[in-house]
Amino acid sequence: MKCLLSFLLLPVVVWGYCDPEFTRVGEQCLSFVTQYHLTFEEASEYCNEMRGASLVTIDSARQFKTLVDYIYASDLAISSYWVDGNDKETEGVWISSSGNKFPMGTPFWVGYPTFQEPNGIRRENCAHLYDSAKFYINDSPCNRTNPFICEQADVPPTRKIQYEPPKVTSCPMHYVEVGGKCLSFMTYEADSWESAKLRCRDKEGNLAIVDDIELLREINLYLQAEGLTDHDFWLGASDAQAEGQWLWTDGSAVPMGKISLFFFFWCRDRVVQGKKWSHTENSSVYFTNYRSQEPDGGVNENHLALLSKGYFYFRDANGTILFHPLCQLTGGDLAIVDDIELLREINLYLQAKGLTDQDFWLGASDAQAEGQWLWTDGSAVPMGTPFWGLSLDYSQEPDGGVGENHLALLSKGYFYFRDADGTILFHPLCQLTG
Incomplete structure (x- = not known):
């Protein structure tokens, strides 16, 4: 749905370059160390010696997906990888090396038909991307040796963008x-x-x-x-x-x-x-x-x-x-007629069904800012010919000023666009959404 797409978490900044040892993966600069198989602590120390890097952090589901997509696309699906998460200090409380909470549950940790990780209790206190489980996160003994992924520190600008779900104004009963x-x-x-x-x-x-x-x-x-x-x-x-x-x-x-x-x-x-x-x-x-x-x-x-x-x-x-x-x-909304062929088809339909004596509201208004016509999804209404009709003096609609802030298809206007007073009673022309 158009109204939701604009709320997706998409960075609008230009990310800085990665250091030579690192590769850009989504919003992170990463180094996949496959030539060494180290314990969790050894891997953490190795990363830290790379200009203060750390094991890769997992911040959000979308970032996790980007990371594993890259592993498969780059032929790196050869082994498990240590990541920055452990519950060594307090059993069951998973944190990163910075002390932040490590994400739990679906869709991060592998879920089997009978149980979901982590389940290793005190024997498995460190997190890795588990190759045998399609690179879902799994708990593992910290003294096991694995390749690992380092993340460059202080990538300009600061990378910590947290996912925030989009919002809708309200939901009807039952939703x-x-x-x-x-x-x-x-x-x-x-x-x-x-x-x-x-x-x-x-x-x-x-x-x-x-x-x-x-x-x-x-x-x-x-x-x-x-x-x-x-x-x-x-x-x-x-x-x-x-x-x-x-x-x-x-x-x-x-x-x-x-x-x-x-x-x-x-x-x-x-x-x-x-x-x-x-x-x-x-x-x-x-x-x-x-x-x-x-x-x-x-x-x-x-x-x-x-x-x-x-x-x-x-x-x-x-x-x-x-x-x-x-x-x-799903439901519906007042129609968005942003294609000239659609306007033509609507006119043909009204003629075919004998509805040419009716007037209809469309889903657009300039009530928020005079002269700035927007559809209900926030997109701009096309202006001029061949959408908008003419007045008796051959000037082109819209011409009603602050007194006419809503879009209509009027029978007397031959179903071109016209601005009208929103308190007038016209028929709604609806379209299915969702």
Whole structure:
């Protein structure tokens, strides 16, 4: 949606150059040290000797995605890598070397079907990007040796830009604002996927499209804050039409593959089992290695879900199972007619339907600043010919001054643009949004 795109966290500054030992990766200057396998402490010291660098910090979901995308794109997916996070001082309290909180949960830490990392208790106190878990974060013994990633200190200008979710003014009844979208977590109903889609439409919405990694993060935080982590939800995607071709309900493709956005969305699955010695149980126990990644259900699992047992990563599921609908408000707004061919089609439609005696409001105004006509999404209204009509004296609209601040298509104006007093009663010309 156009109104949300302008709120995405996009730096508007020009970043400084990286030192020769470092490479620009997103907003960071990084050095991937693959020639040495060091312990966590040794790796930290090595980085510090590089002009005061540190192990790479993980600040946000989008920055984490950029880092792992780069690893795959640059043929660096050869080993695990130490990153700047540990809970050595207080068990379970993960921090960076600067003392800042280290991000926890989805979509950072690997989530298996039966548990989510970190789970090593006092034996595994240092964070690494785990190659066997598709470079999700995992806890590891600090004396294990790994390659590591150093981050240049004091990159001009200061890099610490924190993600802030976009905001919407308000959401209607049954919806709450999460990550800049109006969502409805229908925990009072459980439906099949098709029934869930219909239930969302009854609430002027559709099953949610979660196509941004930060939105998935915000949904996870909301579920935790509201005590909803024991519920399962349907999302608006399926590969029912063609196996393996996942599409959202709006027809857009769900990107797949190791370096796509959704690599960070899909859950891990089990494929290898065996035995190992457990120090806590003091005996041999069965273990499971998780090396495949969802979706893996084939023709029997063709619909997308967020499951509590999958720690709310994406999983494919059978559409007949009863999960809760997670709806996203779609609704409508006054129409934006910013294409001359669209204006032509509207005129032809009005003629064909015998509606040429009606007047309609469009979604634009110059009420905030006289003469500066803006659509409801903030974009500029095209001016002049061939959009705006003429007055009797052959001057061109808009000509009403401060008394006429809203855009209309009037029958007496042959459905060219005209400015009008917003208190006049015209018919709304609406378009579906979302």
